[in-house]
Amino acid sequence: MIIVMRAGARQEQVDHVCERVREMGLQDHPIVGTDLTVVAVIGDENKVDGGVIEQLPGVDRVMRVMAKYKMAALAAKDGRRSEIEIAPGVSFGGTLVPVIAGPCSVESAEHILACAQAVKASGAHALRGGAFKPRTNPYAFQGHGEEGLKMLAAAREATGLPIVTEVLTPSEVGLVSEYADCLQIGTRNAQNFKLLQACGQQPKPVLYKRGMAMTIEEYLQAAEYILAAGNPNVILCERGIRTFEDHTRNTLSLSAVPELHQRTHLPVVIDPSHGTGHARLVPDMARAAMAAGADGLAIEMHPDPEHAMTDGAQSITPEALTDLIVSLARVAAAVDRTCGAEREVV
Amino acid sequence: MIIVMRAGARQEQVDHVCERVREMGLQDHPIVGTDLTVVAVIGDENKVDGGVIEQLPGVDRVMRVMAKYKMAALAAKDGRRSEIEIAPGVSFGGTLVPVIAGPCSVESAEHILACAQAVKASGAHALRGGAFKPRTNPYAFQGHGEEGLKMLAAAREATGLPIVTEVLTPSEVGLVSEYADCLQIGTRNAQNFKLLQACGQQPKPVLYKRGMAMTIEEYLQAAEYILAAGNPNVILCERGIRTFEDHTRNTLSLSAVPELHQRTHLPVVIDPSHGTGHARLVPDMARAAMAAGADGLAIEMHPDPEHAMTDGAQSITPEALTDLIVSLARVAAAVDRTCGAEREVV
Amino acid sequence: MIIVMRAGARQEQVDHVCERVREMGLQDHPIVGTDLTVVAVIGDENKVDGGVIEQLPGVDRVMRVMAKYKMAALAAKDGRRSEIEIAPGVSFGGTLVPVIAGPCSVESAEHILACAQAVKASGAHALRGGAFKPRTNPYAFQGHGEEGLKMLAAAREATGLPIVTEVLTPSEVGLVSEYADCLQIGTRNAQNFKLLQACGQQPKPVLYKRGMAMTIEEYLQAAEYILAAGNPNVILCERGIRTFEDHTRNTLSLSAVPELHQRTHLPVVIDPSHGTGHARLVPDMARAAMAAGADGLAIEMHPDPEHAMTDGAQSITPEALTDLIVSLARVAAAVDRTCGAEREVV
Amino acid sequence: MIIVMRAGARQEQVDHVCERVREMGLQDHPIVGTDLTVVAVIGDENKVDGGVIEQLPGVDRVMRVMAKYKMAALAAKDGRRSEIEIAPGVSFGGTLVPVIAGPCSVESAEHILACAQAVKASGAHALRGGAFKPRTNPYAFQGHGEEGLKMLAAAREATGLPIVTEVLTPSEVGLVSEYADCLQIGTRNAQNFKLLQACGQQPKPVLYKRGMAMTIEEYLQAAEYILAAGNPNVILCERGIRTFEDHTRNTLSLSAVPELHQRTHLPVVIDPSHGTGHARLVPDMARAAMAAGADGLAIEMHPDPEHAMTDGAQSITPEALTDLIVSLARVAAAVDRTCGAEREVV
Incomplete structure (x- = not known):
């Protein structure tokens, strides 16, 4: 920590600062x-x-x-990247750049099954x-709750795709953890520290926006x-920040x-x-993310965006997803990564 | 809702939009x-x-x-302002502009009692x-939990000041509601909808940041x-927004x-x-808020900011609070409000 | 300047940094x-x-x-505030808080004269x-240019109000300086350094947004x-910053x-x-600014906002200005300032 | 334009709005x-x-x-993209994605020549x-002015690279236009409308940030x-926007x-x-821009960033530029574009 005194601060003010520093068990060095x-x-x-120190007389500001x-720092792993697996063959942080795709909401059992099949067919890796x-x-519609989780599980059963789904409150973490392969914490809960702790105390990986x-x-x-x-398996996710820009819902900060x-x-x-x-x-923007070095993509897809119950505006169709994954695989190759399952890259 | 078609949109595209509108049970008017x-x-x-409509072919954008x-709208009360009482004589939305003051954290029983006495002496209205x-x-220090609530209650007992304290998660709402006169929802939980709902289902007023x-x-x-x-007693609170400015922690948007x-x-x-x-x-900024028409103020005060466990940088001393309330009373009078208890305003 | 090395930086990296510092004629102190x-x-x-130093191997970041x-710093005047006069009796930085009022654009000779008379009648201090x-x-309409300046001068002649008007480009500084009592540099030119320099080389005070x-x-x-x-007479002006907020054109950062x-x-x-x-x-917001300690106010007024050529949405009427100045005088008194000309303050 | 009346607006208020609309020569349709x-x-x-209309009684807001x-709109060219050439073989908006590279400032004749040779050798297209x-x-150092322009011209002579350089004020547009192949308008002058007009009245293309x-x-x-x-040759340039983010100088909004x-x-x-x-x-971020579909890149390079007179922190070395262009060419190929001169793409 560096404490910057104001120009013209008196010696006794410097002394008082140094005293307070020592009182805190630290060493001062003026x-x-x-x-x-x-x-x-x-x-x-x-x-x-x-x-607190910033308020002491004569102090201009304090710079950390x-x-x-500490645990999140690159140094904690001696500069090596973590690779986090949410299901066999689907891991984030390695050469493969998995795509998580699917609808904003689980609308019905049939609907999520159809989505899962489309996701599978497109070459994406998780639902x-x-x-x-x-x-x-x-x-507005608040989701189907546990019924929705069961529908997701059935879709996984049918397609083999691991499922990623959001949890909103600490008391539901256990329930969601039972069904999901990876829990998601959304942007509005990003500083809901009780929820973060609860997700840290269950065994599934966490996609943390x-x-x-x-x-x-x-x-x-x-x-x-x-x-x-206690949970080392945290996958970070940039999803746009709030700025003055109004042509997008958020500004995707790649x-x-x-x-x-x-x-x-x-x-x-x-x-x-x-993010858009x-x-x-x-x-x-998905291709840009790939080129920027992203370790995964999360993309909303809906078989019929016109009739989506939520977030239709940002959902692409199954056809668009399929095309996108083909082009993502090409960009991935250009930056020495891979994307898409069992596909020939032209 | 107004749907703006792109310049050059084809008639069939307009027709399709109109059809979708009717399908949703609404009436179209091109x-x-x-x-x-x-x-x-x-x-x-x-x-x-x-x-969803924004994605239809030929649509440029949709404007709500x-x-x-509805319930929060001025029209819901025919243009009359709500007055929300958190304790006898301490209500927000009337002529009096109450000041809620106190430390960021309850540090110990003695500490919060001393704070409460200073708050009382300054002429402020709530702790x-x-x-x-x-x-x-x-x-960092996470608070004393229920013990802290008991310390707050004892301070209320001793001074008669109503207490305002934060709740972080739905499962603790019942507990906090037992002790507090007014629950606070903080900025980081402002879109923790489960918490909002839980606070809506208990009887105490809510200071919602x-x-x-x-x-x-x-x-x-x-x-x-x-x-x-179900809870009509919501007190709003502006506490600064995030902008590019770096001379303040947030930008207080009066x-x-x-x-x-x-x-x-x-x-x-x-x-x-x-907010700063x-x-x-x-x-x-407190005086500016008063002149802008605020219905209350929330101010951090600490008897010894140099040794505060949290937020010392933004806490003012008891002396500064006392002086501030004198000057606030003068500004209040200039805008036909009142502030401070049993005080002569010059 | 403080150069923070990365955790784990090698001694030779520290040495290289120190060397570079000395090479720049400065003294290093690791x-x-x-x-x-x-x-x-x-x-x-x-x-x-x-x-440059931030790029050296092993450096994490540099903190100034x-x-x-230097000349703008409070220390340059040993902590005393400057008082800047734009006309006899109209100075910024003293006890009086002058109000500059008038239309966005000079629309015609009659129009600006009527505005000036309304400004004068309201008790405001400059046009x-x-x-x-x-x-x-x-x-959109770009202004009347030199003709507009002449109309402003005639309005000054008729009312005695000093005039404040914007200059857009270095080559017009001389012309505007001939007519105006105070030049204005607008927000869009705030980093047009050539214009700043040109305004620094003429004798009139500058209202610099x-x-x-x-x-x-x-x-x-x-x-x-x-x-x-070379021009010591700079009056600063906060007029709103760009943020994500959309209920106002800008966020006024008081x-x-x-x-x-x-x-x-x-x-x-x-x-x-x-600002709004x-x-x-x-x-x-004008009252809030006064209570926050502002040294002056700049307010758009138009006799007929419905028919203003520019910025009608933010212009208040002459009646509203008159009422506002009465209330501003009351707030001013509450913070030991004055506002309004020859007025009894209740 | 859509005028939204407040809920509860009276019929006479609607009528007044309609009247004002007709008075402006437009047709109303309530x-x-x-x-x-x-x-x-x-x-x-x-x-x-x-x-203005937004201020009429009973009006809630106005939506354009x-x-x-009009001239900038895609519709003005029936949906076709413009291709703008700054020198033979260097055009923006076609399949090739040119890279403009070089130092922030021209520091000396030798320096800019060395830079130009490095830029040329890297495969970039303009200086x-x-x-x-x-x-x-x-x-801070303000540049060499006309001498600097001459140094740039000499570097062009030696390498054949077209030159892109900034102009700050209308009176210097003619001078810069004589030397440059493409004028640059910087972010701080982006709303210096006099400068925009002056650049519109000279014949060289404009890189407009x-x-x-x-x-x-x-x-x-x-x-x-x-x-x-009058100048149709405008090349747009995104270079980062101002947000709350502090890990970058600006937030590059791809x-x-x-x-x-x-x-x-x-x-x-x-x-x-x-942008960073x-x-x-x-x-x-350069690779991300390429994948996002950018039509060109502008990259600061300096042979010795440690000793750059300006912007050393964001300048890459000639070696890094050469490597970057190799990788850019790979990403370009993945999105059906090209980048780099006479290079084999692996």
């Missing part, structure tokens, strides 16, 4: 510059509330130098679908909740991919569907 | 303009997923015209303090969750006060402590 | 911490491109500790009006262009007022008209 | 819905200031339906370099200034590529250097 003095603090800065996450839906509008207003630093700190609770790769060993998935909100932008 | 055609939709647009919230703390960093990335429209829709679950007053009957509180993140900015 | 090493740099960091502006208009839409995407630090650095070019007051000696004006974009929000 | 009334306006809505740009530099800090706080709609409207002034392609016929270049601000993120 450096007198030409214009101002800074106090370098040696020791574990996670023990200190920098904000250590990351607040997504919501049984519990967080809806902005309280009067970035909050739409979280910095990368905050995101990794929050991921640490899951890791610290630089999160290389940035996260330089900071953490956890794999990074991109969701171009929520418009089906017409999904294919280009 | 208008042919000089450059393009729009289809006005008559009926309850909350039944329709506009995004109805608000998605805040967190027993359950949502912390960005998993290794705006999510740091929520639009006003989304905020009111989410408030509707609490109302729709225009939310008049905007909300023009849309909803619910009272609006301002939190200048989280710096004690040095709190007094000016 | 500090070995428990987890990582930082190198404090002693000397004028404005000589160094921190970004000195402000990049604003655009002769050169920067319009987002190339096909913050760019809608500039941080406070960048804003003060850019203000330094005007100061450094915390800029106390923040700027803590960093610079220059006065700070608030423009609630552009809606006349219905202007009065509350 | 539609009475179940909850509220909307008035569709038929005719050229560019003639109307929607904001027509784009404000960039600033002779006039807009610097946030008034005390998006303002860091402009929406896509505003960007295209502003591009229209250049087109309307969805701008497909979005712009769906709205305009103008080619779209991506600048991953300014960190050399370590440039290669991944």
